[in-house]
Amino acid sequence: MVKKAENIIVGISIGDLNGIGSEVILKTFEDTRMLELCTPVIFANVKIVSFLKKELKLDVAIHGIDKLEQLVVGKINVLNVWREGVNLEFGKNDDVVGSYAIKSFVAATKALKEGWVDVLVTAPINKYNIQSEEFKFPGHTDYLDKELEGDALMLMVHDDLRVGLLTDHVPVNEVAKHLNEKLISSKIKTIIQTLKQDFEIEKPKVAVLGLNPHSGDNGVIGQEEEKIIKPALKKLFEAGNMVFGPFPADGFFGSAQYEKYDAVIATYHDQGLIPFKTLSFGNGVNYTAGLNKIRTSPDHGTAYEIAGKGVANHESFKEAVYLAIDIYNKRNDYQELIKNPLKTKEKQL
Template sequence: MIKKAENIIVGISIGDLNGIGSEVILKTFEDSRMLELCTPVIFANVKSLSFVKKTFESTSMLQGIDRLNQIVLGKINVLNVWQESVEVKFGVNDEKIGKYAIKSFVAATKALKEGLIDVLVTAPINKYNIQSEDFKFPGHTDYLDQELEGNALMMMVQDNLRVGLLTDHIPLNEVASHLTEELIIKKIETVKHSLIRDFSVNKPKIAVLGLNPHCGDGGVIGKEDDEIIKPALKKLFDKGTLVFGPFAADGFFGSNQFEKYDAIVATYHDQGLIPFKTLSFGKGVNYTAGLDKIRTSPDHGTAYDIAGKGIADYNSFKEAVYLAIDIYNSRNQYAEISQKPLKTKEKQI
């Protein structure tokens, strides 16, 4: 059964309260039309959010709740994940604040896993101050990959520009050792399935960027492109996946080749994210593809340098909400179509 728009429950983890996350969340939902698209549930504390609201003179009306069965549709719900007062100091890297960011995120992930919210949008965290004995993950994606079914893949999205990553948050000097034929095939199959199910692309065309300059120039500048990437792509292509490459990364975006494909797969983090963020003009979204649940986030960090000044751009966060809803609807349509038997023409006698 397809939910009505305003009944789609968008869970939101608060992120680092000393950063710009709470500001962009409140700015996003100051537009009452957003509440016609979904019902937000912010995992935090209503007192903490009220402080932020007062700081920015936000007009958003907050509905404090203590349990998820108290959600009020069409309102900005704030689930009290903690009860104690939290001192917010904008722009300060604080381990205590990091712990509250993880409390919010873990609670929101649990709700997503149990189906109590429909999608999850995560505000930015500080990867340094979230580390503890209980949480030893480099970021959101790795924790979600552990907690949810599927194979997590980082995909950056802005309209029809979609950039997936073979490797994400690992040191540059470890990228080559992580690239295997098995990994490449698994990640590209994840991208293909996501394009079909999440973005309604029937026959996706996927481009893959090479690891080395000029894809190794025949082995002169590295052999990984010829010995690992090309054989993996051939296996996929021979089985019917429309995958092309590897392409030399330096000219791929500048020559507008990316416009010919439904997704581009980069071999490492900066190879994909630098051109993506240059082209997305502050409206990019980080989507965790490959999981049984939906999670998006803005494509920026905590931005301590401008936190508390009221000047943060909220467009990326708003786009993250839009994309989460779009993917939720796309998955429902995909499931509905998949369950319907194909009609066959009656034989003529």
Template sequence: MVKKAENIIVGISIGDLNGIGSEVILKTFEDIRMLELCTPVIFGNVKILSFLKKTLNLESNLHGIDRLDQLVFGKINVLNIWREGVNLQFGVNDEAVGKYAIKSFTAATQALKDGLIDVLVTAPINKYNIQSEEFHFPGHTDYLNQELEGDALMLMVQDTLRVGLLTDHVPVNEVSGHLTEALIRTKLETINKTLIQDFGITKPKIAVLGLNPHCGDHGVIGKEDDEVIKPALKKLFDEGIMVFGPYSADSFFGSGQYEKYDAVIAAYHDQGLIPFKTLSFGKGVNYTAGLNKIRTSPDHGTAYEIAGKGEADFNSFKEAVYLALDVFHNRNEYKELVKNPLKTKQKQL
């Protein structure tokens, strides 16, 4: 059955309640036209959301529910996953509040696994205050990689700019030890499949950045680019994946070279995210590619310094909702095309 737009259920985890997560969620759905595109369900507590709405002087109409089968299409649903009050202090790093962020996230993930929501959009968390004996992951992506099927890959997206990572939350001094031919193959096969099924790009072109300055200058500044990255890329190219590089990272974005490719893969976190956020901060989306379920997130953190002041820019969160919906439609279309090879051939022509 093809879903109507408003019947696409967007699950939303609340994030750190002392940060700007609730504000950007409520601001996004303050525009009632959003409810023509999807039906949101926020995993949290309707009393807390109502308090935050009043504090921030927002106009969203919230509909509290206790079970997902009570969800009403065309309304902003809030699923009560706890009853007790929470002591909020905007801008404060609080372990107690972090526990509620994880309650929301794990409940939403379970609903995603069970098919009770169609996509998941996560508000920002504090990676320090969420740690506990029950939850000991660096962030959303690592937990989703454990709970869902596939191999997770962080892909930052803003229109046609897409930046992925070979390694994500890894200390810089450990990056080279993680770069193996097997890892490079897995990540690049994942991004290639993602670009085809989730973004509708028939024959993706992927650029890969080198690890070392000037890609090692033929071994003078490191051997990883020549001995690990280049051979891995050649094998993939010979197998039909349009992968190019490695390219020296220092001039790749400034020269506009990235515009020639459908995605750019960086060797480590800051190598990819610094140029991405410089070019698109406030409009970018963090998409967890490679999994059997769809999850997006805004490109910013908890922003404690402006929490509770009504100053948060909600555009990145709104774009995260839009991207989740686009990927949902693209995946469904891809599944239909794969079922009918004739349609696939006609589309390529």
């Protein structure tokens, strides 16, 4: 059954309550036209969300529920994941508050796995205060990779600019140790499949950046390109994949070479995210590609320095909601095409 727009259920984890997560969530849905696109479910506590909307002076009508069966389409639902009060102090790094961010995220992920929500959009967490005996993951992506089927890949998206990562939350001095032909092949195949099923790009072209300055200068500045990256790309290309590189990272974005490709793969976190965030102007989205479920998030953190001041920009969170809905629809179309290729083609004609 094809869902009507407002029946697409968007699960939302509340993030760090001392950060700007709650503000960008509520500002996004303060625009009631959003409820024509989806029905949100915020995993938190209705009393806390009510308190936050008053503190932030936001005109948002929320609907509290105690179980997902009570969800009301067309309303901003807030599921009571916990009952007790939580002491909040905007801008403070607090382990207790961090534990509630994880309660929200774990509950939302469970609902996603069980099909209660169609997509998941996560508000920012603080990676330092979420660690505990029960939760020992660097962040959202690693937990989702464990809980959901597939191979998670961080893909930053803004319009036609898509930047993926071979390694994400890895110390710079360990990146080279993680690079191998199996990893490169797996990640590139994941991103190619993602471009096909989630972005409707029939024959995607992918560029890969080198690890070393000048992409190694033919082995003069490091051997990773010659010994690992180039051989892996050669095998992928010979197998029919439109994958190119490795390109020197310093000039690739400045010369706008990225515009020639459907996605760019960086070898490590900052190599990809610094140019991406420079070009996306605060409207970028972090998409966890490669999984059997859809999760997006804004491309910013908790922003403690402006939390509670009512000045947070919610555009990235709104774009994360838009992208999650768009991918949900495109993935459904792709699955229908796989099942009934002739019927789908006739429909398009």
